[in-house]
Amino acid sequence: MKEIFAGGGSAPAPPAPAALAAKVRTLAPSMTRSMQRVAEAVADDPAGCAALTVTGLAELTGTSEATVVRTARLLGYPGYRDLRLALAGLAAQQQSGRAPAITTDIAVDDPIADVVAKLAYDEQQTLADTAAGLDTVQLAAAVTALAGARRTDVYGVGASGLVAQDLTQKLLRIGLLAHAHSDPHLAVTNAVQLRPGDVAIAITHSGTTGDVIEPLRVAFEHGATTVAVTGRPDSPVTQYADHVLTTSTARESELRPAAMSSRTGQLLVVDCLFVGVAQRTYDAAAPALAASYEALAHRHRAARRGP
Amino acid sequence: MKEIFAGGGSAPAPPAPAALAAKVRTLAPSMTRSMQRVAEAVADDPAGCAALTVTGLAELTGTSEATVVRTARLLGYPGYRDLRLALAGLAAQQQSGRAPAITTDIAVDDPIADVVAKLAYDEQQTLADTAAGLDTVQLAAAVTALAGARRTDVYGVGASGLVAQDLTQKLLRIGLLAHAHSDPHLAVTNAVQLRPGDVAIAITHSGTTGDVIEPLRVAFEHGATTVAVTGRPDSPVTQYADHVLTTSTARESELRPAAMSSRTGQLLVVDCLFVGVAQRTYDAAAPALAASYEALAHRHRAARRGP
DNA sequence: GCCGCGCCGAAAATATCTTTCAGGGTGTGA
DNA sequence: TCACACCCTGAAAGATATTTTCGGCGCGGC
Numbered sequence: 001m002k003e004i005f006a007g008g009g010s011a012p013a014p015p016a017p018a019a020l021a022a023k024v025r026t027l028a029p030s031m032t033r034s035m036q037r038v039a040e041a042v043a044d045d046p047a048g049c050a051a052l053t054v055t056g057l058a059e060l061t062g063t064s065e066a067t068v069v070r071t072a073r074l075l076g077y078p079g080y081r082d083l084r085l086a087l088a089g090l091a092a093q094q095q096s097g098r099a100p101a102i103t104t105d106i107a108v109d110d111p112i113a114d115v116v117a118k119l120a121y122d123e124q125q126t127l128a129d130t131a132a133g134l135d136t137v138q139l140a141a142a143v144t145a146l147a148g149a150r151r152t153d154v155y156g157v158g159a160s161g162l163v164a165q166d167l168t169q170k171l172l173r174i175g176l177l178a179h180a181h182s183d184p185h186l187a188v189t190n191a192v193q194l195r196p197g198d199v200a201i202a203i204t205h206s207g208t209t210g211d212v213i214e215p216l217r218v219a220f221e222h223g224a225t226t227v228a229v230t231g232r233p234d235s236p237v238t239q240y241a242d243h244v245l246t247t248s249t250a251r252e253s254e255l256r257p258a259a260m261s262s263r264t265g266q267l268l269v270v271d272c273l274f275v276g277v278a279q280r281t282y283d284a285a286a287p288a289l290a291a292s293y294e295a296l297a298h299r300h301r302a303a304r305r306g307p
Numbered sequence: 308m309k310e311i312f313a314g315g316g317s318a319p320a321p322p323a324p325a326a327l328a329a330k331v332r333t334l335a336p337s338m339t340r341s342m343q344r345v346a347e348a349v350a351d352d353p354a355g356c357a358a359l360t361v362t363g364l365a366e367l368t369g370t371s372e373a374t375v376v377r378t379a380r381l382l383g384y385p386g387y388r389d390l391r392l393a394l395a396g397l398a399a400q401q402q403s404g405r406a407p408a409i410t411t412d413i414a415v416d417d418p419i420a421d422v423v424a425k426l427a428y429d430e431q432q433t434l435a436d437t438a439a440g441l442d443t444v445q446l447a448a449a450v451t452a453l454a455g456a457r458r459t460d461v462y463g464v465g466a467s468g469l470v471a472q473d474l475t476q477k478l479l480r481i482g483l484l485a486h487a488h489s490d491p492h493l494a495v496t497n498a499v500q501l502r503p504g505d506v507a508i509a510i511t512h513s514g515t516t517g518d519v520i521e522p523l524r525v526a527f528e529h530g531a532t533t534v535a536v537t538g539r540p541d542s543p544v545t546q547y548a549d550h551v552l553t554t555s556t557a558r559e560s561e562l563r564p565a566a567m568s569s570r571t572g573q574l575l576v577v578d579c580l581f582v583g584v585a586q587r588t589y590d591a592a593a594p595a596l597a598a599s600y601e602a603l604a605h606r607h608r609a610a611r612r613g614p
Numbered sequence: 615g616c617c618g619c620g621c622c623g624a625a626a627a628t629a630t631c632t633t634t635c636a637g638g639g640t641g642t643g644a
Numbered sequence: 645t646c647a648c649a650c651c652c653t654g655a656a657a658g659a660t661a662t663t664t665t666c667g668g669c670g671c672g673g674c
Contacts, residue, residue: 032651032652032653033652033653034652034653034654035652050392053629053630053631054630054631054632055630055631058654063653063654064653064654064655065630065631065632065654065655066632066633066634066653066654066655067652067653067654068631069631069632069633070652070653079631079632080630080631080632081630081631081632081660081661084392085357085391085392085395086395088392088393088395088396088399089395089396089398089399089400090399091396092395092396092397092399092400093396093399093400106582108586108589109586110586112443112446112447112450112579112583113443115579115582115583115586116438116441116443116446116575116579117438119438119575119578119579119582120434120435120437120438120575123434123574123575123578124431124434124435127427127430127431127434128427128431130427131423131424131426131427134423136419136420136423139419139423140419143419158476158603159473159476162469162472162473162476165469166466166469166570169465169466169469170567206607208607209606209607210606210607211606260477260578260581263473263574264571264574267570267571267574268423268426268427268430271426271430271567272419272422272423272426274567275413275422275426276419276422279415279416279417279422282415299516299517299518300513300515300516300517339620339621339622340621340622341621341622341623342621360660360661360662361661361662361663362660362661362662365623370622370623371622371623371624372623372624372661372662372663373622373623373624373663373664373665374621374622374623375662376662376663376664377622386662386663387661387662387663388630388661388662388663
């Protein structure tokens, strides 16, 4: 984190320290075939690849040096040299730290205890990857925009719609004006009302959901500050986003649809946004939170025991 | 050239992985003045040195490249390149080792990066705790009931309402008849329709939410199989629950409302239920999942590039 | 004071990494 | 169906980084 370059234009993208496996999964879909081979080799055996030179890795993956360098660039490093360094770090972490654990997928005949263990592990992994890959500069910018917004609209459909609602509920609790839209038509008609100083947030894992992109585009063109929460930082939705917050993409499969693991990462991002805003507006947020808690008290029955 | 084979027979010592600081101290007495300066710099700030080239490190220590290489050799590495790799690994290890220090609560003035780390850590903890505390027998029973249910009603209000909707969405996707109720009146009027063989699920963290307990009670009294997903296994809601699924309760505080961490555990339970049911009804669930995926395809825009 | 020993750094030699450029494949539009 | 354009891909040239070589210089012994 203390990297030398203070540089800093728009998106310097800090070289991932240990969020590499996550980044590979996140960016893999936007890679060409050859680059995917390289990325796969790297994610598969960080230690082994760290011991290889560009030429070695190129030969191993049956590609050329140029492709290896290109892949390193795509992953956010200045060149292969730095990727190799990060790889060595990752290898060390893996060796010393946690066990590789359960790498297998969920099978149809897995006992229920295994299902629990695998799902829990997977979601933990998603959280760790998302946290590691989250661009705190973008996050801070989004928080600032939210904290000062006149109103905030959040777009999401399907599973992401629930995440949108979750964010809205939280923001309302601290006194902010927020609304979640899952109806594409209403979303667009509302987006037209937005103006500079307002905030629009689109939540979509694939980044290609037209029903969510469209209102964000409208909001963007009306001058609102736009934020995209997506698992694909190069997807269409980011075209209209001032700030992009990337969630991790975990393995998915037949019994484990994308919606399941993506949701976990999205919720973490949403929580971060919420806490960030609550910090910024603490004087107003704290009493608002207390008040909303108080207001619900009478709807709870006394517990048999306990506090 | 020598990169490939570790060569052989009488290799005196494999490159130290992390025992570098110790090695420096051990070998320091046998070093020349210049080499000591290099070794000291390396032991002092592995991360910083890993970012430097031979020339950079030589300048930093006021020595020459040759000396740096000689030092690397003395420490047991083939050359500076490999020392640097080990250094990067060491730095990564040190950094990750520092991570568990985030046991403290989120403060108002925490930098955003800390917020992300703390939230992620907390939610991971919640997942681990929930997975560990989940009664697989109860879970299996609930899955069996769900898989054979004529219809399923899920009750939840507030943040838990979103979890209820999440479960409903999933069950619908695999062809089960499910409905989420967050309106207490409608929930009760629907609960009256339930009969043996049907399933009712109540989701409430505190276990004391009257709006959720009431419909579950009605369902229970009408002979439906009832399930409670709650953080308090001894709370009122469990009175009317045939099966109780316990979620973990993480720390909460002013800036971290209960809704945030409880939701994570609830979603894990919901995911487990879903996967469990999908396993049991695989022959019907798999094509249903595929179909729902297919149905959405045309609502996605093409990504900028693809595999 | 002279000599030998070995540490030290500048510069050459080599390996490694990066960039450039042109060939080839793929999908698209006519 | 054919032609076009785009973009992936790898070979080789160009730039950096690392390693080796070699001669100077200080230090202690005689």
